[in-house]
Amino acid sequence: MSAPVLAHLRTEFDRGLCHRFLYYMLMMRELEERIELKLYRQGKVVGGCYTGRGQEAIPVGSAVLSQPGDWLTPSHRDMAALLIRGITPREILAQYMGRATGLTKGRDGNMHMGCAERHCVPIISSIGASIPVAGGLALAMRYRGESNIVFNYSGDGASSRGDWHEGLNMAAVMDLPIVYLCNNNLFAYSTPLDKQMNVCDIVDRVAGYGIPAEIVDGNDVLAVYEASKRAVEHARSGKGPYFIECKTFRMSGHSAHDPADYVPNSLREEWSRKDPILMLQKYMVEELGADERDFVNVRKQVLSEIEEAVDWALEQPFPDPSTLEDDVYESI
Amino acid sequence: MSKTTYVEAIRQGIWEEMERDESVFVMGEDVAVYGGAFKITKGMLERFGEMRVIDTPLSESAIVGAGTGAAINGLRPVLEMQFADFMACGFDQITNFAAKCRYRWQQAIPMVIRAPGGGNIHGGPFHSQNVEMPYVHTPGLKVVQPATAYDAKGLIKAAIRDNDPVIFLEHKYLYRSVKEELPTEDYTVPLSKAKTQREGEDLSIITYGWMVHVALEAAERLAGEGISIEVLDLRTLAPLDRRSILETCKKTSKAILLHEDTLTGGLGGEVAGIIAEHAFDYLDGPLLRITAPDTPVPFSETLEKAFLPNADEIVKKARWLYRF
Ligand SMILES: Cc1ncc(C[n+]2csc(CCOP(=O)(O)OP(=O)(O)O)c2C)c(N)n1
Numbered sequence: 001m002s003a004p005v006l007a008h009l010r011t012e013f014d015r016g017l018c019h020r021f022l023y024y025m026l027m028m029r030e031l032e033e034r035i036e037l038k039l040y041r042q043g044k045v046v047g048g049c050y051t052g053r054g055q056e057a058i059p060v061g062s063a064v065l066s067q068p069g070d071w072l073t074p075s076h077r078d079m080a081a082l083l084i085r086g087i088t089p090r091e092i093l094a095q096y097m098g099r100a101t102g103l104t105k106g107r108d109g110n111m112h113m114g115c116a117e118r119h120c121v122p123i124i125s126s127i128g129a130s131i132p133v134a135g136g137l138a139l140a141m142r143y144r145g146e147s148n149i150v151f152n153y154s155g156d157g158a159s160s161r162g163d164w165h166e167g168l169n170m171a172a173v174m175d176l177p178i179v180y181l182c183n184n185n186l187f188a189y190s191t192p193l194d195k196q197m198n199v200c201d202i203v204d205r206v207a208g209y210g211i212p213a214e215i216v217d218g219n220d221v222l223a224v225y226e227a228s229k230r231a232v233e234h235a236r237s238g239k240g241p242y243f244i245e246c247k248t249f250r251m252s253g254h255s256a257h258d259p260a261d262y263v264p265n266s267l268r269e270e271w272s273r274k275d276p277i278l279m280l281q282k283y284m285v286e287e288l289g290a291d292e293r294d295f296v297n298v299r300k301q302v303l304s305e306i307e308e309a310v311d312w313a314l315e316q317p318f319p320d321p322s323t324l325e326d327d328v329y330e331s332i
Numbered sequence: 333m334s335k336t337t338y339v340e341a342i343r344q345g346i347w348e349e350m351e352r353d354e355s356v357f358v359m360g361e362d363v364a365v366y367g368g369a370f371k372i373t374k375g376m377l378e379r380f381g382e383m384r385v386i387d388t389p390l391s392e393s394a395i396v397g398a399g400t401g402a403a404i405n406g407l408r409p410v411l412e413m414q415f416a417d418f419m420a421c422g423f424d425q426i427t428n429f430a431a432k433c434r435y436r437w438q439q440a441i442p443m444v445i446r447a448p449g450g451g452n453i454h455g456g457p458f459h460s461q462n463v464e465m466p467y468v469h470t471p472g473l474k475v476v477q478p479a480t481a482y483d484a485k486g487l488i489k490a491a492i493r494d495n496d497p498v499i500f501l502e503h504k505y506l507y508r509s510v511k512e513e514l515p516t517e518d519y520t521v522p523l524s525k526a527k528t529q530r531e532g533e534d535l536s537i538i539t540y541g542w543m544v545h546v547a548l549e550a551a552e553r554l555a556g557e558g559i560s561i562e563v564l565d566l567r568t569l570a571p572l573d574r575r576s577i578l579e580t581c582k583k584t585s586k587a588i589l590l591h592e593d594t595l596t597g598g599l600g601g602e603v604a605g606i607i608a609e610h611a612f613d614y615l616d617g618p619l620l621r622i623t624a625p626d627t628p629v630p631f632s633e634t635l636e637k638a639f640l641p642n643a644d645e646i647v648k649k650a651r652w653l654y655r656f
Contacts, residue, residue: 098634108630160394
């Protein structure tokens with residue numbers, strides 16, 4: 001069983017860029033595996049534990065196009081977007097372990113992290129709520145006459161929330177500079193698409209708001225990248241929002257506790273043949289003359305960084321209970 | 333006879349009401365095929381079919397709105413919010429529409445909104461909150477939170493039979509941590525009736541939810557020092573059982589108001605107001621509130637532990653009040 005060939009064979013995808021893709025996709029994959037399959041099972045990570053296994057191409061193919069002044073609102077399946085913004089495996093692990101040096105200082109857990117300096121809004125757990133928030137970020141950019149844009153990430157499930165519809169509509173009528181990346185992974189928790197909506201594609205919902213939208217293979221990082229480039233250009237040049245629906249599949253349960261018995265095996269098998277990392281590697285071998293040894297080296301580097309970060313995170317202090325009431329108000 | 337958990341008690345209660353009354357149905361995210369995030373509705377799809385066990389899109393506002401419409405049109409919806417925290421997404425529908433129907437046009441809304449809340453499960457700021465107060469503050473809504481498996485079953489059944497909208501708050505930590513033998517025959521527990529969970533003479537702890545168990549633990553320890561504590565479990569938070577609150581205060585003359593919810597605007601303040609207005613002459617000491625501090629619910633173990641009220645704190649403050 002071999003990975004299908006990537007859709008876009010362009011010389012532009014040179015080795016450097018592809019290596020960057022590979023590094024971040026592998027880092028996300030391996031870091032999440034470490035967290036979910038080891039640290040969580042060992043009780044070093046507690047609480048909810050969500051991964052984006054199989055969906056790595058979406059944050060990677062898009063967030064690499066973000067400029068320092070742009071803002072991102074990643075979802076719980078977009079760890080690589082944080083990595084690309086410079087958030088380190090150390091910070092991510094400390095967050096997952098509830099340590100004082102994590103990005104929320106232990107006040108929130110798992111992927112519920114962000115960072116103001118690096119312009120990543122911490123996940124708003126109320127699904128769909130980030131869509132109107134992205135509108136506000138974009139509004140401020142426009143207000144100040146910046147050419148910055150917002151990258152908003154959400155899932156298919158979010159498109160059933162009123163907030164999603166209200167937020168999209170507002171962005172459309174205000175021509176706000178937002179690139180929406182929707183990961184349509186066919187399930188919202190246990191609920192399959194046909195129980196979520198009576199259309200097959202999320203873009204059919206978007207159409208009602210007059211926002212240009214396209215569908216891409218969300219497991220093909222080059223396709224995500226190309227579509228994102230179009231979208232970014234559109235948004236940056238003042239033409240308003242742009243919507244990309246990335247067809248993909250969640251190669252895990254909803255979270256670590258969920259065996260996902262409701263997913264038919266055939267579906268899982270079908271999508272396991274489309275692993276985004278293997279697809280990229282195949283492209284790199286066939287089109288760029290890359291060597292299996294290159295991949296081994298990237299993986300080695302990723303694993304050693306993770307190793308170092310885990311050791312570091314395990315040494316980090318838990319928050320001091322005396323800090324419990326800090327930061328609720330600026331001052332009283 | 334085997335013991336029934338809190339989670340199973342609620343499941344049985346809904347199940348029995350669905351057997352008893354065909355107008356009762358359940359609806360929410362992941363409730364049918366998956367059986368609900370906490371498995372409250374497990375097996376119901378197989379037994380009652382997809383007309384009565386309905387998976388919805390991820391749309392809290394639509395769930396509540398559709399539930400209210402169904403209630404107007406003769407059904408008795410039992411809605412599930414996956415987490416109490418996200419009930420806020422349906423807040424407008426609940427407080428501005430469902431709660432006001434009877435007042436505005438004498439329309440009954442026999443609807444239950446079940447919402448798992450509470451902390452001590454490493455849920456962090458979005459999956460641990462005690463969200464009762466905005467709903468307690470909304471006239472037209474009833475708000476219930478059982479502390480035991482017996483009450484969980486009896487109260488969910490009473491809530492389903494009630495003709496007003498009921499916010500039924502379940503405590504996630506209690507789901508599988510408390511259990512007891514339940515009667516085999518049909519029973520309900522009346523709404524708006526508090527229950528004395530432990531009789532005592534010296535001091536009353538007025539509380540609800542998980543904190544009932546923490547209060548009982550503290551009471552047991554204090555009994556060893558010769559301090560006799562009465563624990564009143566409110567069970568229904570709105571409308572409150574004022575009579576039981578006043579009776580216990582008149583009996584012991586001292587009261588601690590305990591809740592897992594944060595301090596400011598918490599139910600303790602309201603209960604204190606009732607006591608101050610109607611039992612002031614009986615009091616032999618100040619009313620004390622023991623609550624979580626005014627912060628979001630933190631995730632990390634050390635912080636969450638510091639956030640949640642605990643038996644040590646109760647013991648300390650009760651000793652002080654006893655000697656007052
Ligand atoms: C408003 C709200 N309701 C329910 C939940 C619980 N919940 C968390 S993720 C999720 C499914 C989300 O599905 P989707 O948007 O497709 O994203 P995916 O997890 O598939 O990436 C649910 C129901 C929530 N976080 N927010």
